[in-house]
Amino acid sequence: MLNRLGKKIIIDKFFFIMKYIIMSTWCLLIFICIGWIFLASLSTTSDIFDGKLLNSGVNFKNYYKAFVNNRVGIYFLNSIIYSSVSVIGLVLLCSPAAYAIARIDFKLNDILKRIFVLAMGVPGIMIVIPLFGIAATLKLINNRFILILVYIAMHIPFTIFFLISFFKNIPHTFEEAATIDGCSPFRAFWNIMFPLASPGIVTVSIFNFISIWNEYFTALIFASKTNLRPLSIGLFSMIQSMKYTNDFSGMFATVIIVLLPTIFIYIILSKKIISNITAGGINE
């Protein structure tokens, strides 16, 4: 009896250790990859090929070169413009709409909600061709505005869907009190409901920001001109020109520049992000 129990304890212990080993190996791989890229971005290309990272010391030349020679600075600025303007636009457009759908009865609530849920399942490429056609006719290709508009349009369904549930959970007493005090609906919304829903608004904005920062396909089509490229396209154009330049360390520096902002946001807000992943959290 005791023997059997002892065996069971040993087996349990074995599985317990195995679990740690599997999890740690997986995490270690992720860590090694990012760590290696980081060190490579501080080395020279010949160091990388010799397999001796940082052999010629830590040098930030690659970052300097990337920002100055390879226009990564412009790409970085573009990425910031696209992501932040789209995110702000989405908040301004979607939070009043979500509030109205969630809390005011005006007959269309249910239909509108259903349309937005359905739209979440439509692949983004369905809207790209006609918008490109229209933009080309209006000579708006290679224009920041059109790319931002596309980003906003693509993220409206998810943003509204996400915010509806947040507005639904705010108690009704706040609105009633505001109305009794003679507050106009607009002031009631911006001064009372909007701050109360801010946890949801912040969360959805983080999702949207990361998703737009990392977006690739639409940017490739609508911002092909060098000065308008976001980081992701800039990195790809560097990879394409690697055939001639062989600047591996510069490429790794660009990789780090691309992923640093999102990792930074993630380190601060990982709890919030992870606890909000449910169906359809981040759509590419």
Place this chain on the structure above:
Amino acid sequence: MYKKYRKITAIIFVFPALIVFLIAFLYPVFRTGIMSLFYVETISDSIFNWKFVGIDNFVFLFKSNLFLKSLKNVFIIWLIGGLIVFSISLSFASILTFSNMKLKSFFKTLIYLPNIISSVALATMWIYYFYQPDYGFLKSFFTLVGLPQLANIKWASPDYIFMSMLIAYSFSNVGYFMVMFCASMESIPSALYDSASIDGANSFDKFFKITIPLILNAIKSAIVIWSIEAFGMFVWSQIFSPLDPEPGTITPKIYMYFQLFGSNLIVSERNAGLGASICVILSVIALFSFLLVNLFFRDNNK
């Protein structure tokens, strides 16, 4: 009076978002749908110059070897990659939820990390570090453990590139689905497992008879999300063969991109209608996966 006032407010609140949505989302979606039935010489042609061709665009695509190859590629990624992603993410999620490990949230945070990194950067890491034949991770690792045959494999050569891409893509997606399953598993009451243990159920029984049925909704939406992503794959294929699209790694979206926008090296037809047809095919696949998942799991449940 007050009610009417509220209704007007509602309309004013919904209006801006709705207008943008109608003009920049719903209208383009329908226009793409209609365009797929027309011959359209260039993408900016006005609607009056379109020539109605019925389902000819689709017939053309399903006769084109390159397009069929691209569909086959994404289908294999969907199926094999899906098996890899779902088996790993389900087992990771159950390990992280049901064992009393320390560092749980640390593991979860780090495993999810690849999902917030741009796919371009991620794919670059895989191809220019992990698979790189001179200084890459696999090369150094296999040299270190003394397996020179494996160390000398050129993972990015045409023979292996598709497999390498499939593995890289699947592994990079594990974190997202794992976190999704974790959230769903955490809501299962632990009393269920306790009573099952008393009845003598082992871990496998518990996993397949309690966990899986109770997180079915999460699995359903995970399959739909996976289908949309795998069939619409673009970035990975482009980074893994950055110059010309190689038949080995081509996907429908890559085919569409080169057909409409690219310097057409391999796709030479000038017809924007074809591009629209590809979009429609990808959307139909997404819709189909949704219907199929609902049908299949409903029957199983009852």
